[in-house]
Amino acid sequence: MKRTFTQKVIDIVKRIPSGKVMSYAQIAVLAGSERAARAVGYILHNIRDLSGIPWYRVISSKGYITTTCKEHTHITQKQLLEKEGVEVIWDEKKRMYWVDMERYNIFKL
Template sequence: MSQSNQQRIWQVVSQIPKGKIASYGQVAAQAGIPQAARLVGNVLRKLPEGSKLPWHRVVNSQRKISFPIGSPAYQEQRQRLLAEGVVFNKETIAINHLAWSS
């Protein structure tokens, strides 16, 4: 009997290093369910409020936050990432060490 996909997803997300980000698809693949990017979002969605999981380090394949721009959730995730040194370029975000034109 293996753990539930949900538990494997929690496991993977908890291992994303501070200051770095991963896509829903990458998390799913790492959890052993490569076709379930969508499931990752659904799992994170129902996290308890006090959860210590770094859910904010998960963005979509376009390296963007998957919330409507300006929404409370969007702003919160953006704020948490900024606090970890993740660089933003308006709607697009990129990891520090990745080159990006100004």
């Protein structure tokens, strides 16, 4: 039974430690398709049952929270991250939440 890209993505996301974040692009690379960042977002957006999947630890490569989901809003995402000790900044200019990738990206520091 061959593991699909979706399955790999889910496994990788589940593996992100609490208090850390990863970008869509990084996940795409680990899942074996380095240019599929957009597909990763699409997949996360369409997962039926998000329970057990720390979807909120996935953000854009620049550190912005780009969620558009009505069920699990970007507000929810900010709160879940803060609960894990991640500092989330409101970028008034861009009107988006932002987290410092240098501090919280799983591959940094």
